[in-house]
Amino acid sequence: MGLTSQSSGLNVLKKEFNLTSGYNNPVIALAGNPNTGKSTVFNELTGLKQHTGNWPGKTVIQAKGYFSHQGQQFMLVDLPGTYSLLANSTEELIARDFICFADPTVTIVVVDSTNLERNLNLVLQIMELTDNVILCLNLIDEAKRKGIEINIEHLQSELKIPVIPTIARDGYGITALKETVFRVNSGEIKIKPYKIKYSPEVENKVIELEETLEKRIGHLKNFINFHWLALRLLEGDQTILYSLEKYFVDYFPSKILSGESGVQASGVR
């Protein structure tokens, strides 16, 4: 059977993101809309001084880098800039699959402070998928120049995730960002992000489908968020089944096998 480490879904992911070494370090994902200064944040965090142009789609080769804080090393993966995770484009698919299946320890979402509304749309979607989310409120100097003042406390209390204001090109806020990543990783900060509540017509259907999923494939509960999966199936996402096959089943064949026996056991009960 070809389920050696070469063919496993994890390896596909590792290969796609060029994560060949250093897998022992906690993996930090860097997500965000295009043109939010995400690449600059990446450079500032890792000390890589790559050139970053000002045009959408410049992060075509997923970059990875390392940074250390208080003796702990982290691996940082730069995801393609996207407006959403609904998998309408290859870039969105890559970003979604990484957050969903590579299970990063922390996901930093870089946000353009001058355009909070559009950026929060992505933040809400990421918080639906994973818990350890940190908001990097970038370009606050530009926002100030445009007369935009953001109530960080309020934003934090609404989203229930840490919000760190930064001016990445000047290096401002980068240490605070590292410190927060460190403390989330060590468990000192526990994040329970706000999960969006949809309109009743959506929520009712989700709950219904979620229950069915639990009944039918309940043994997978620890590996995928059923609420999220139900939403994807309901909105007619065609890519999720393909991604499940690509990363998930190949990745955990043994877990599914043991899970299956668990289902049988519960069936007996």
Added chain:
Amino acid sequence: MESVKSIDSNIYRTINKLSANYSPEEKEKLCDQIVTDLYTKAETIAAQSILSKEEHKSEWGERIDDILTSKWLGYPIMLLLLGGIFWLTIIGANYPSAMLAEGLFWLEEQLTTFFLWANAPQWLHGILVLGIYRTMAWVVSVMLPPMAIFFPLFTLLEDLGYLPRVAFNLDSLFKRAGAHGKQSLTMSMGFGCNAAGVIAARIIDSPREKMIAILTNNFVPCNGRFPTLIILATIFMGNVVSSPYHSIVAATVVVGIVLVGIITTLLVSWGLSKTFLKGIPSSFTLELPPYRKPQIGRIIVRSFLDRTLFVLGRAVIVAAPAGVLVWVLANTSINDISLITHLANILNPFAILIGLDGVILLAFILGLPANEIIIPIIVMSYLSVGAMLEPESTEALRTILLNNGWTWITALATMLFSLLHFPCGTTLLTIKKETASTKWAVFAFLLTTTIAIVVNFIVVQLIRLF
């Protein structure tokens, strides 16, 4: 093992069936609602978190865009900016180029003196000094100054956010060619390096349009070919007119060559989308990001370290063995005629048809690993056969080329062939990797080379006719 497989498909069947319980219409409605709820919530949180907001959105950026994308000025400004960059490169590169050459060839004399003093065998001096060192000195003195000026200027445009405006302006042309508007972004990357341009095609979602962008990227001259274009334009086109204007004429010629490249790209894209890659253009959305103040210091440092030194390093690495090869070819004789002359003679009849000569065509073939070394190989070949001239500046280069029968037609043919011919080795490998097939890499090779030969043949024959 069997059981694992059956369980896998079971999960799919289960999930698939569950999903099929909902009709497409129902899913569409739910999808609408989900996206609406997300945006509404984002809107609410944003509105509550923003304490104050003045209603002015970077008006100067708007005014700049009014000009850069205006109906009458949009295209001329694009050409002027491109021409201006070339012009600055041409006038700026001349002096440091001559100085570098002087320094490096002074060092060559010292090396020769040292070899004589050490009583080193002649072949060793030939390979190391006349082969490796001289080729590398050529590459450095001829290529470094134009790159050190061109890259920061181009990076500046990139940093400002001008490239998406170019894509916005040109999209309708690409649409008519059956290609994607973002192809102009991949082309812009191609100005730096075609391999990078091919990788950049990942930003295009539709596989058909991505393939078009990959196959045609080579028609944008990369920085390995720019020095060739700029130098030949300076020597043969600029010198036609009196000195105050010659750098302007040279810059115009380079812009003209780039335009030929863009037109070829559009025509070939159109041809491909009508034949091998049939299909309708997919949707296009492109953000026009706000202009950002560029970080001048960082641009200079980064474009020098990341691009200039990278390209130069690659050129030197490839040039060293090529230098040895050329020296050996030139100094190994059969029947008193050097191998390089033999090879050039074989290629000559065909090369003449497309406006080149055997040596130039040989240089293009030997230059497959990296286009940077084509001019150095040409010069090395000429020098090894004819008089041992010491090339010290572009003026010396002009003399060498004229002595070997070059005319402006040869220069034009060389520039055209350089623009259109097969991609360099790195780019071909990248095409193979990105398309996951050798077939497409071979196709790219044949496509570009056929076009180069056909275009060169027609242009040269037409000129000779009149």
Added chain:
Amino acid sequence: MLLTQLLTGKKARVVRLTARSQKRRRLLDLGLIPDTVVKSIRRSPAGDPTAYLIRGTTLGLRSEETNLVEIKELS
């Protein structure tokens, strides 16, 4: 009225999308949901694509897409 017909400098409110499947998802995802206010910013020199201000971001869209967006012009 279609979004394509909105004159430069004018604002409008999205009424509904007539796009289907993938195209619909893409447009929705860009923020073109009903009641969103959009502004036509500029046309490219050739007349197409056109740039619109949609939820704080300037996006260039081809007429193939904007023909699928029904709007009501705001005075």
